[in-house]
Amino acid sequence: MISLKGISKTFKTKNGAVQAVDNVNLEIEAGQIFGIIGYSGAGKSTLIRLLNLLEKPTEGSVKIDGKALSSLTPSKLRAARQEIGMIFQHFNLLWSRTVRQNISFPLEVAGVPAAQRKKRVEELIELVGLHGRGDSYPSQLSGGQKQRVGIARALANNPKVLLCDEATSALDPKTTDSILDLLLDINEKLNLTIVLITHEMHVIQKICHQVAVMENGKIVEQGPVIDVFRKPKEQMTKEFVKQLAQTGEEEQSLWHLLDEKSDGTIVSLTFVGNPAEEQLVTELIRRFPIDISILQGNISKLQQGSYGKLYLRLLGATNEIEAALAYIRGKEIDVEVIEHDR
Numbered sequence: 001m002i003s004l005k006g007i008s009k010t011f012k013t014k015n016g017a018v019q020a021v022d023n024v025n026l027e028i029e030a031g032q033i034f035g036i037i038g039y040s041g042a043g044k045s046t047l048i049r050l051l052n053l054l055e056k057p058t059e060g061s062v063k064i065d066g067k068a069l070s071s072l073t074p075s076k077l078r079a080a081r082q083e084i085g086m087i088f089q090h091f092n093l094l095w096s097r098t099v100r101q102n103i104s105f106p107l108e109v110a111g112v113p114a115a116q117r118k119k120r121v122e123e124l125i126e127l128v129g130l131h132g133r134g135d136s137y138p139s140q141l142s143g144g145q146k147q148r149v150g151i152a153r154a155l156a157n158n159p160k161v162l163l164c165d166e167a168t169s170a171l172d173p174k175t176t177d178s179i180l181d182l183l184l185d186i187n188e189k190l191n192l193t194i195v196l197i198t199h200e201m202h203v204i205q206k207i208c209h210q211v212a213v214m215e216n217g218k219i220v221e222q223g224p225v226i227d228v229f230r231k232p233k234e235q236m237t238k239e240f241v242k243q244l245a246q247t248g249e250e251e252q253s254l255w256h257l258l259d260e261k262s263d264g265t266i267v268s269l270t271f272v273g274n275p276a277e278e279q280l281v282t283e284l285i286r287r288f289p290i291d292i293s294i295l296q297g298n299i300s301k302l303q304q305g306s307y308g309k310l311y312l313r314l315l316g317a318t319n320e321i322e323a324a325l326a327y328i329r330g331k332e333i334d335v336e337v338i339e340h341d342r
């Protein structure tokens, strides 16, 4: 569906040239949710804007649905852009227009007749869950509702691709999740290809099938989310994966727990894929004469499987604990002994 070959973008500034995107090659299949993650300045915004030629590449080619965008005439490019919707971090709504009028706007630009427009706007209002808010102005809506308007507007002309530029970065965690659920729903219902950029691993974990990690304008690692979580290769990818496994708050409360009671062997288990963590604990108790307490757990669902950590305290004879650990490792679960009896 989307093919980027040797894409580079250099900005000329008064302080010299800035290479924002450096020789990126990407293939994104139809129907996928493809996430691009990286820290600020990595080149994500520039890359996503290259996909619909809001930025012109310095080098390389962009093909969407078989069309080489970079070689289209301006009028053909305008037509091709109708097949590519985009949503933004700060929504980019028309503040003097109602929800209905905002959603209708791209249909007006595309020359859709009034009666058809009206029908389509109502369909879109339902699709994004804004029933009853059609006559509200953007200033009367919450952040999540504003982004729903952004999504409806982006989908108005039935695009094949939706580009999301940090679409949830301005939203609180609960609203973020509801918008991510909506994107997932749209992807499934409409078989829409979604490309998103983010600096939050949670977004990748929750809805993406594939992920690319970006650093200094380059894609340094990419693959199915589950594979990248299982075996992150680059240091930066490891940092992102770690960020998801444990929040700072959880880590602190764990150390607090360890300080209070330090008997037993404390282990952390990292699950990727199909964890069945409850079953594992039951099996361990049944098979080995040891006591187990769960100190903390944080297992998140991915689009294909799960990922997370479980912290256990094991109490019992050393040889039994060693046998239990070997049993866990035999299940291809990563085990790290954090602390032994003191």
Ligand SMILES: Nc1ncnc2c1ncn2[C@@H]1O[C@H](COP(=O)(O)OP(=O)(O)OP(=O)(O)O)[C@@H](O)[C@H]1O
Binding pocket: 011, 012, 013, 018, 019, 020, 038, 039, 040, 041, 042, 043, 044, 045, 046, 047
């Ligand atoms: N129009 C521009 N003119 C000059 N330099 C630019 C321009 N746009 C981006 N850059 C530079 O290109 C590099 C990549 O920026 P970009 O915004 O693509 O990164 P990003 O990963 O999206 O980061 P952020 O999330 O902070 O926007 C940065 O060094 C930035 O300063």
